Amino acid sequence: MESSLVYSQSQWDIVLASFVLAGFALFATFVYLLATRRELSPRYRPAGSAGALIGLVASAAYLxxxxxxLSGFDFDRSTATFHPSDSVLQFRNAYRYVDWAVTVPLLTFELLFVSTLTGARARKNRLVLGALAFLMIATGFLGADTFNSTTGRLVWGLVSTVFFVPLYVTLLRTAFRSARELGEPAGPSLRRAGLMLSWTWGVYPLAYCIPFFFADSPGWVVAAQLAFTLTDIAAKVGYGFFIHAVAKARTALDVSAGETVHPEDVYVDQVKVADARLVA
Structure with a gap:
């Protein structure tokens, strides 16, 4: 649908600018989280690795x-509009779903790696929530791209919701319960991560439902693309930094308690919260 419409120059430029902005932000997040993995203890380092991988995959998707x-539309100078081109590479929203099929399960793992869940319970939650996340995206893709009629979008949207609801509730319950158990300084950051996840994940279903209420038009395509893109930045950049803050705070607590070693002093928000603890 997106690739068959005609866009004004300003509409086309806005979408392109949002894609470039998201790509840069996500790649910068990949570099930062990869470079700061050593600030975390081995116990929480998988959260940093998951966040870095999310940034890399998502930045490749935005590329x-x-x-x-760029290739899907040709510029008509006489009308200052962009028309569908004959290029083999056409713009498709399906590219987003390929990204989400990888990154959404990783978002759940990020939070679980810094939560208070441990042992078999943690492994079970990663398996169950990862599967729910993948199935939610896969069935949403069928409704948004493969069976893109009103009936198909409705049916597959409802099937996707069956996976979305338990995933959403379980993940938020885990985040807020763990935040209460952790207290300062890790708890507030984990609570903020949970709140960010709660509102960002609420935007995707709203954007999915736009075709039900509004006729296919360039304006609503631009609105949906901006909603998806800005929400991706919040859900993968902002959320990733909150999770990193939790992992760093938990590292500091473990070092202070003598439960782990760390080669350098640990700082949270420029405040030293734990001295270096070297291997004896």
Whole structure:
């Protein structure tokens, strides 16, 4: 649908600018989280690795979105509009779903790695929530791209919701319960991560439902693309930094308690919260 419409120059430019902004922000997040993994103890380092991988996969997806947006339309100087091109590489929202199929399960793992869940219970939650996340995205893709009629979108949207609701409730319950158990300084950051997840994940279903209430038009395509893109930045950049803050705070607590070693002093918000504890 997106690739068959005609866009004004300003509409086309806005979408392109949002894609480029998201790509840069996500790649910067990948570099930062990868470079700061050593600030975390081995116990919480998987959270940093998951966040870095999310940034890398998502930035690659936005590179593909950008290239397909550029190649999918030709500029008509006489009307200052962009028309569908004959290029093989057309713009498709399906590229987002390929990204989400990888990154959404990783978002759940990020939070679980810094939660208070341990042992078999933690492994079970990663398996169950990862599967729910993947199935939610896969069935949403069927409704948004493969069976993109009103009936198909409705049916597969409802099936996707069956996976979304238990995933959403369980993940938020885990975040807020763990935040209460952790207290200062890790608890507030984990609570903020949970709140960010709660509102960002609420935007995706709203954007999915736009075609039910509004006719296909360039304006609503631009609105949906901006909603998806800005929410991706919040859910993968902002959320990733909150999770990193939790992992760092928990590292400091473990070092202070003598439960783990760390080669350097640990700082949270420029305040030293634990001295270096070297291997004896």
């Amino acid at each position: 593909l979105l950008t290239v397909s947006w």
